[in-house]
Amino acid sequence: AQSVSQHNHHVILSEAASLELGCNYSYGGTVNLFWYVQYPGQHLQLLLKYFSGDPLVKGIKGFEAEFIKSKFSFNLRKPSVQWSDTAEYFCAVNARGATNKLIFGTGTLLAVQP
Amino acid sequence: SQTIHQWPATLVQPVGSPLSLECTVEGTSNPNLYWYRQAAGRGLQLLFYSVGIGQISSEVPQNLSASRPQDRQFILSSKKLLLSDSGFYLCAWSAKGNQPQHFGDGTRLSIL
Numbered sequence: 251a252q253s254v255s256q257h258n259h260h261v262i263l264s265e266a267a268s269l270e271l272g273c274n275y276s277y278g279g280t281v282n283l284f285w286y287v288q289y290p291g292q293h294l295q296l297l298l299k300y301f302s303g304d305p306l307v308k309g310i311k312g313f314e315a316e317f318i319k320s321k322f323s324f325n326l327r328k329p330s331v332q333w334s335d336t337a338e339y340f341c342a343v344n345a346r347g348a349t350n351k352l353i354f355g356t357g358t359l360l361a362v363q364p
Numbered sequence: 365s366q367t368i369h370q371w372p373a374t375l376v377q378p379v380g381s382p383l384s385l386e387c388t389v390e391g392t393s394n395p396n397l398y399w400y401r402q403a404a405g406r407g408l409q410l411l412f413y414s415v416g417i418g419q420i421s422s423e424v425p426q427n428l429s430a431s432r433p434q435d436r437q438f439i440l441s442s443k444k445l446l447l448s449d450s451g452f453y454l455c456a457w458s459a460k461g462n463q464p465q466h467f468g469d470g471t472r473l474s475i476l
Contacts, residue, residue, distance in 0.1 A: 254407075282462050294408075294454065294467040301462055340407060349413055349421070350396050350458050352465055356407040 252277040254343050256355035263331050264363050271326040271358050273315075273341030283324040284342040284352070285315055294340070300324065311335070333364045366391035370455050370468035378476055383428075383442040385471050387455030390436065395457040397438040398465060399430055402452040411453075414438060415460075450475045 255274045263269060275281065285297040298309025305317040315326045324341060341355040367390045377383060389395055396415050400408040410423045412430035420430050427446050431439045438455060452472050456465040 256407075284464060286467075293469045294456075296464045296466070299464055342408075344462075349415060350461070350463065350465070351410055351413055351423075352398075352408075353410070354400075354408040 252281075252343060252345060252353045254341055254353050254355035256339075256341055256358050258358045259356065260359045260361075262361045262363065265333055266330045267362075269326070269328040269331045269335070269360070271339055271341075271360070273324045273326065273355060275322050275324065275341075275343045275353075277322075277343065277345060279345055281343045281345055283315070283317060284344075285309065285313070285324075285326050286340045286342060286354075287337050288340070289337045297326070297339070331360075331362050333362050336360060336362045366457070366466065368455060368457055368466060368468040370453075370471055372471060373469060374472045374474075376474045376476060377445050379447055380444050383440070383445050383449070383473070385440040385453055385455075385473075387438045387440075387468055388436055389438075389457045392457070392459065393435060395436065395459060397432060398456040398458075399438065399440050400454040400456065402454055402470070408454065412440070445475050447475050449473065 253276045257272045283300040286294050287297045288294045298307050300307045300317045308314045313328050339358045342352045344352045370387045398413045399411045402408045414432045428442050454470045455468040458465040
C-alpha cells in the first residue's frame, strides 16, 4: 500500500533561515507528487506539484521541491523563510490513474519567528 | 473559474443524531470528488471518492456514507453519529486525469 512519511512534525525557524521539510513515499509504480499548504484559518492550497520532467520543481512564494526517485523523496525547500510562511505543510502522492486518489503525509507545522 | 463550497463551516451534533454535509463545485463539469477527514497529527485521510454521478468508492470502513446525486454535488452522511466521528472534514475536486485536487474550506464537526 502507498504511504507518505513526513519526519518533521513541528519546525520552528527564525526569519531568513533556510527551510527543508522531508517527505518520503513508498510506492513501486509511477507517481505524481504534491506539496499542499494550509495557512492559519485558510483552506488547503496547492504549493507545487511534480508530474514528470525536471525533478526540481518551483512553486509559489519561492518554494521548490526536488524529486529524487532513487530515494523515494520529495523534499520541500525555501532559501529564506518569512513570518508569513507560518503554516502547516502536507506532502501527498498519488499513483497515476483515473481516480487520482491522494495519500497525504501527517503534515509539518512550521512556525517562523520574526 | 472553478469554486468549491462546503457547508456548514461548523457543526455541533449530539451522539446518535444524523449528519449531512454538503459540497458543491462550480465552474467545471464531470469532476472527481473526494471527502477527507483531517485529524491533528494524522494528516488527511481519504474517506470517499467519486468519479461520476452515483459512483462512490469507500476507502475506509466507518460509520459514514457518501452520495453524489448530481454531477457537482457530493454529500457526506451518517444515520447515527458516534463520538469518534468528530473531526475536520474536507471536500475536494479535481479534473479527470493527473490533476491536482482543490479543497473546500472544511467543516468542523463536534460530537457531544
